[in-house]
Amino acid sequence: xxxxxxxxxxxxxxxxxxxAGIATFGRYPRIEDVAPDNAxxxxxxxxxPFDTGVTFRPGARFGPRAIRDASQYLKPHHLExxxxxxxxxxxxxxxxxxxxxxxxxxxxxxVRQFAxxxxxxxxxxxxxxxxxxxxxxxxxxxxxxxxxxxxxxxxCIHFDSHLDTVDSVWGEKLxxxxxxxxxxxxxxxxxxxxxxVGIKGPLNTPQDLEFAMDHGVTLITYTxxxxxxxxxxxxxxxxxxxxxxxLSFDIDVIDPAFAPGTGTPSVGGFSSAQAMELLRMxxxxxxxxxxxxxxxxxxxxxxxxxFLASHIAFEILSLDAVRVGGGGG
Numbered sequence: 001x002x003x004x005x006x007x008x009x010x011x012x013x014x015x016x017x018x019x020a021g022i023a024t025f026g027r028y029p030r031i032e033d034v035a036p037d038n039a040x041x042x043x044x045x046x047x048x049p050f051d052t053g054v055t056f057r058p059g060a061r062f063g064p065r066a067i068r069d070a071s072q073y074l075k076p077h078h079l080e081x082x083x084x085x086x087x088x089x090x091x092x093x094x095x096x097x098x099x100x101x102x103x104x105x106x107x108x109x110x111v112r113q114f115a116x117x118x119x120x121x122x123x124x125x126x127x128x129x130x131x132x133x134x135x136x137x138x139x140x141x142x143x144x145x146x147x148x149x150x151x152x153x154x155x156c157i158h159f160d161s162h163l164d165t166v167d168s169v170w171g172e173k174l175x176x177x178x179x180x181x182x183x184x185x186x187x188x189x190x191x192x193x194x195x196x197v198g199i200k201g202p203l204n205t206p207q208d209l210e211f212a213m214d215h216g217v218t219l220i221t222y223t224x225x226x227x228x229x230x231x232x233x234x235x236x237x238x239x240x241x242x243x244x245x246x247l248s249f250d251i252d253v254i255d256p257a258f259a260p261g262t263g264t265p266s267v268g269g270f271s272s273a274q275a276m277e278l279l280r281m282x283x284x285x286x287x288x289x290x291x292x293x294x295x296x297x298x299x300x301x302x303x304x305x306x307f308l309a310s311h312i313a314f315e316i317l318s319l320d321a322v323r324v325g326g327g328g329g
Contacts, residue, residue: 008086010076018072024093025067025129026074026314031092031118039090041119042324043317045127046094048111051296053104053134053175057263063295063309064096064129066261070303071310078318080280083327085317094118097128097138104174108138115142122146125320127313130293132263133164133176136248137183143289144188147244153184154289155193155245157237157282159253159275161200161266163219165211176264176294179248181211189246191215195236197229197278198222198253201266222269230281237285247282247290247319249312251305259308261300272308279315283322290316 010027024030025045034041047064054060076086085091097114100106115126115138126146128139144154158164158180165184166177174182180196183189196212200222203209212219218236220229252262255269270278295309321327 008076008089008091010086023068023072026071026091026310028091028093031094034090034092041092041124042089043091043125043127043320044094044118045091045129045313046115046118047096047129048099048131048135048138049096050099050101050107050130050135051132051263052101052107053132053172054263055169055175055177057296057299059296059298060130060132060263060294061101062297063131063293063306066297066300066303066306067129067292067295067309067313068093070306071313073307074310074314078321078327081283081318081322081327083318083321083325085314085321088321088325089317091317092119104134104172107135108174111135111138112142115139116145125287126289127316128291129309129313130291130295133160133179133248133250133293134174136291136293137174137179139289139291140179140183140188140246141186143246147288150244153187153190155240155243156180156189156195157245157247157285158194158196159198159248159278160196160250161198161252161269162250162264163196163199163208163212166208167211184215191217193240193243194218195220195233197233198225198270200268233281237282240285242284242286244286244288247285247287247316249290249292249316251292251294251309251312254308259305261296261298261305262294263296263299264294275308275312276315279312279319282319285319286323287316287319292316
């Protein structure tokens, strides 16, 4: 991929201060302002303001707006990777997908259809901002289709306190407890090339583990992480190498001391610094789609969760920037 024509023009923060103007993600241009010039868009970032799939605290429907607001202070150069993502990638905010607030099923289809036509389907990659974790399924389905529906499904790197492979809750099969069981059943994700990192907390029953274990998902609990997790994650990343992978990041994998603004908090998790390191360990992975989910602004403190989520999204974009453009980190 040539990078000479792929860059993102940001407002000059010394002319237009970060607290002024329309709050697009990272102050990136709106996709409609890029597309008329037939300019390439490497990543379309879009929101999915939906939380009807939650099983505990609602309010993540306001997450995309909060993440965008907090992202105004993002800066484009990644110190550790040694790459300036706006000089390597064309990035655009594609607005919010339409949702049907009373229906998980209708929302899944609305979001999938919206995501399918963003940018150039064969080259533009999708980063969805949630919303609850149910929205990841629509983004995974769209990503899989836009990548040519690879047989066997995409590899998957999943950071979460919960496995999200529950078949149904109160008869709902498309809630935030179920995106990965549905994605695996549909052939969108290959469970033998999927890792779930940070799983912790008490379970409803021991059977909650069965689907993932029986289908070959690599599980690295938080307790595992404290023993040999980094080695196991590196082994997994070496195994998938440059294969196309989807990355899903649930903010509740981070300890609520660092990320209180979430609907299903789970104590005893990663710090914000550890979360950054987790993502930086994924350097070299071929991330073709991603999501950052479960930010609940009403439970947030001083924007700390939304601010962290915006940086997590930046770290994900940086993985592609360093893969495409190198970097000195």
